[in-house]
Amino acid sequence: MKKTLLAIVVAATAATSVNAAEILKTDTASVDFWGQIREELRQKKEDADVTLKSGSSRAGVDARYAASDAYDVFGSIEFNIGDTDSDNFMRKHYVGIDAHEYGKVSVGLNSILSDDVWGAENSKFGGASVLPESGGNYVGWLQQGMIKYEVESDSAWFKLAYSADNSSADYAGGDIGADLSTTEAFAGTSFGAISVYGGGGIYNIDGGDDIKHGMITVAYDADNWNIGTTYWHSKNDALDLSSDSIVVAGSAKVADKTSVYGGYEFIKDFSTEGNDYNNVYAGVEYKLASWARTYAEYATHTQTESTDDSYWGVGVRVYW
Known part of the structure; x- marks a missing residue:
């Protein structure tokens, strides 16, 4: 799963919703069909x-019905479009109630909050290594039976999520072991151009071993540029391993439709003790229209316990 700095996430989400195809629209109900087509040409140093x-x-399809002036009911399904049959799977499906200023509650197959919030990140091709589900933790970003509560105001937001009794058969993303439970909470606020957010959680695997994690992000979003930094800490009881990471990322608009971006990631004790990870990336993005953009990126990274690697890639995204 890929994200960017919070400001860019909001912009991308807005672009998707604005261009969504209306299946149904009445005074009290709406059904929208939306999507993202991403095509990427890439090569790693080790690839022939x-x-x-x-x-x-x-x-995906989003549906919403205004049951009364006080609350709406909503539902959403999202599916992956891949290169092979195994890459085509249901990403999310959930239903919920939105009580407006009191927040909304949803339940279903949904992403963990760490993946929703993410932190300071601009890379279109990498950047997930700092997340708790990476580095040998085997925590899937999708969880069955996920209960989420989310509330926001003009300058602050809060998210709380819990899921229980998930197994590796519950999603198409990897091996998480049996009986995984997740509990997470995040909150954020903003002061003009400055935003601060953070939180943490516990993933309980097989009723014994825990993965505990926490993060804080500070970002500055100006008219034509932004910069942010994120600190993550995680402790994996099963691996008897603690890890710390710091990320710095930013972007700047250099022309009417062109932006440059880049970032640096450092992870201490990534996957194993003594394995330090460094990644530097840079790219350029050109906005073809409100519903399409193209980009090119190069990155190089090193690990103490592994061979140095690099990659380049170019891609295009179309939103509706």
Whole structure:
């Protein structure tokens, strides 16, 4: 799963919703069909060939009904569009109640909050290594039976989520072991151009071993540029391993439709003790229209316990 700095996430979400195809629209109900087509040409240093991949394309349907002046009911499904049959799977499906200023509650197959919030990140091709589900933790970003509560005001927001009794068969994302439970909470606020947010959680695996994690992000979003930094800490009882990471990322608008971006990631004791990870990336993005953009990126990274690597990639995204 890929994200960017919070300001860019909001912009991308807005672009998707604005261009969504209306299936139904009345005074009290709406059904929208939306999607993202991502095509990427990339090559890693260790690869002999250049690959063309779908780049995590996805589509979905959002439905909402105003049951009264006090609350709405809503539902959403999202599915992955991949290169092979195994890459085509249901990403999310959930239903909920939105009580407006009192917040909304949803339940279903949904992403963990760490993946929703993410932190300071601009890379279109990498950048997930700092997240708790990376580094040998085997925590899937999708969880069955996920209960989420979210509330926001003009300058602050709060998110709380819990899921229980998930197994590796519950989602198409990897091995998480049996009986995984997750509990997470995040909150954020903003002061003009400055935003601060953070939180943490516990993933309980097999009723014994825990993965505990916490993060804080500070970001500054000006008219034509932004910069942010994130600190993560995680402790994996199963691996008897603690890890710390820090990320710095930013972007700047250099022309009417062109922006440059880049970032640096450092992770101490990544996957194993003594394995320090460094990643530097830079890219350029050109906005073809409100519903399409293209980009190019290069990155190089090192690990104490592994061979140095690098990659380049170019891609295009179309939103509706």
